[in-house]
Amino acid sequence: MSCQVRLVTTDGDERVVTAEAGQSVVEAAKQADIILPSLCGKGTCGTCVAQVTAGEYTLRPFEDDALGSSAPEGSALMCCAEPTSDLDVVLPFDSSRLIEQAPAEREAVITSIERLTAHIVKLTMTLVEDEVTGSAAEFEAGQYMQLRVPGRADLRAYSMSNVSNWDGTLEFLIHIREGGLFSTYLDQQAREGDVLELVGPQGTFGLEENGMRPRWFIGGGCGLAPLLSMLRRMAEWGDPQETRLVLGVNTAADLFGADEIGELVDQMPELSVTVAVWHPDGDVTAQDERFEYVEGSAVDVLRNGLGSIDDEEQVPDIYVCGPPGMVTALEEVTTTAGVAPERVHTERISAN
Ligand SMILES: Cc1cc2nc3c(=O)[nH]c(=O)nc-3n(C[C@H](O)[C@H](O)[C@H](O)COP(=O)(O)OP(=O)(O)OC[C@H]3O[C@@H](n4cnc5c(N)ncnc54)[C@H](O)[C@@H]3O)c2cc1C
Ligand code: FES
CATH class of the missing domain: 3.40.50.80 (Nucleotide-binding domain of ferredoxin-NADP reductase (FNR) module)
Structure with missing residues (x-):
């Protein structure tokens, strides 16, 4: 049995996608060329949270902290929610953040690796110019990139700490996790001049217009x-x-x-x-x-x-x-x- 999922953004943009039995909302949207925010795909990171205002669904296993105990009523992780009836979903961002193609894949050259504390490294990179996106680093403040672990398929999300710029600079603050794949590379092998693959920018965490409110x-x-x-x-x-x-x-x-x-x-x-x-x-x-x-x-x-x-x-x-x-x-x-x-x-x- 298939179900219709109505996705509504905070500014009222509405899309309807079809979820086949056993498909999550993220998977159903992707099939309709709508890329909802999602990272781990398995209920651990919380990037895919949205509010279900009508309809029924079952949930794949997820980690409690990915959702938080104070999320608004009806909140659920869209990578884990499998509709069992037609569903109304309110997405926690406006239509400018709704994307219809997978995030760009880019390359960037490491320009500096600076150790700030025993566990924190500031990594600065410059994007390699490409025909489609040019040389600028264009992103919204608060977004992240996924960096590919060299020589592997694995991607790791890191938020930019700088702002959009024309010269292609990306700055990251990275916690070196013991035994971590990317951490080990950065800690032990990375050198200025290394070229890394990145996917992004991605994510909906960012400044909302709020007048003069603090x-x-x-x-x-x-x-x-x-x-x-x-x-x-x-x-x-x-x-x-x-x-x-x-x-x-x-x-x-x-x-x-x-x-x-x-x-x-x-x-x-x-x-x-x-x-x-x-x-x-x-x-x-x-x-x-x-x-x-x-x-x-x-x-x-x-x-x-x-x-x-x-x-x-x-x-x-x-x-x-x-x-x-x-x-x-x-x-x-x-x-x-x-x-x-x-x-x-x-x-x-x-x-x-
Ligand atoms: C949206 C988003 C933005 C992020 N931005 C940043 C950022 O700006 N800077 C940053 O340092 N990290 C950031 N992270 C977290 C980072 O992506 C993960 O910590 C990543 O898994 C580290 O990769 P790794 O290959 O070094 O370790 P992995 O190979 O993934 O993991 C190695 C071990 O460390 C543990 N581990 C890994 N990450 C964490 C964690 N965050 N907390 C607790 N234990 C962990 C794992 O459970 C595992 O045991 C972000 C994550 C998300 C979802
Ligand atoms: S994509 Fe990570 S919790 Fe859904």
């Missing part, structure tokens, strides 16, 4: 990468709204990207930065005077910050990126504080 960015670990990209985009455009960046770290010395964040503080008068330090008895000399340091977690800072707002107009749009458990905990805080789900934008830095 924007808060909350990150942990390499979750900083897409947040830095969005902040750099705001600095480039001179966005005037009150902006807050909250970063959760274990000790003050674990903060990376301080120079880049400091530059933004100098450029953006409305930007304030709070570093939430879990173990404050670490190295206090590592503290940067441009940032506020508080004891505790980013979750505490968000809870206290939201708790002190008494004017509805001041409730911020919130952008969260970090390890899945941290994102879920932050979502719980926003739900408890009554922040409307459409104001909360999340991306999980998960294995894929």
Whole structure:
């Protein structure tokens, strides 16, 4: 039996695709040349989340943290949802993010590999010019590329930390995972001049137009990468709204990207930065005077910050990126504080 799946974007664009028995929504859409956001295809990364507003479906196994416990009612992972009746699905992005062809495959040359901490590497690359896409690096702030592990078919997602540019530059902040395929390559073999294959840009995590409403960015670990990209985009455009960046770290010395964040503080008068330090008895000399340091977690800072707002107009749009458990905990805080789900934008830095 086949089912009709109605896909509606936040700006009301509507497409209907047919799902055959046993097909997921992502697979059915792909068959109709609609590429829905999806990365792992097996319920671990959370990139394919959408809201089912009518109809029935069964679910393939998935990881709880990929969805989060505070996702809006009816939320499900579209790579795991197999329709068993006609279905209405609300996609959490507008029609400009709905793509009808697979993301481009490109090549890029490594131009620098800089170790920022024991586990974090800044990788900078330049795209190789091609006939279709030219030499520019065009992407929305907050998007990611998949980088192919050299000599293998495996792809790994990494968010750009810079912004769109004409000279083809891509900058990534990469956590070296022990035993990880791409991590091992980057840690032990990668050299300037190496050419890597990339697929993208991809992803729907990015700035939403919100008038003058404040924007808060909350990150942990390499979750900083897409947040830095969005902040750099705001600095480039001179966005005037009150902006807050909250970063959760274990000790003050674990903060990376301080120079880049400091530059933004100098450029953006409305930007304030709070570093939430879990173990404050670490190295206090590592503290940067441009940032506020508080004891505790980013979750505490968000809870206290939201708790002190008494004017509805001041409730911020919130952008969260970090390890899945941290994102879920932050979502719980926003739900408890009554922040409307459409104001909360999340991306999980998960294995894929
Ligand atoms: C949308 C998106 C954007 C991302 N952006 C970034 C980014 O900007 N910077 C960045 O460093 N990472 C980012 N990631 C995470 C990154 O893609 C994964 O960590 C990737 O699997 C690492 O590849 P690897 O080959 O080194 O390790 P793998 O070979 O995939 O894994 C090796 C081992 O490490 C564990 N592992 C791998 N990744 C993680 C993880 N994230 N958390 C916990 N355990 C893990 C695996 O379970 C496995 O045991 C992003 C992920 C997503 C979904
Ligand atoms: S693509 Fe659905 S959870 Fe990863």
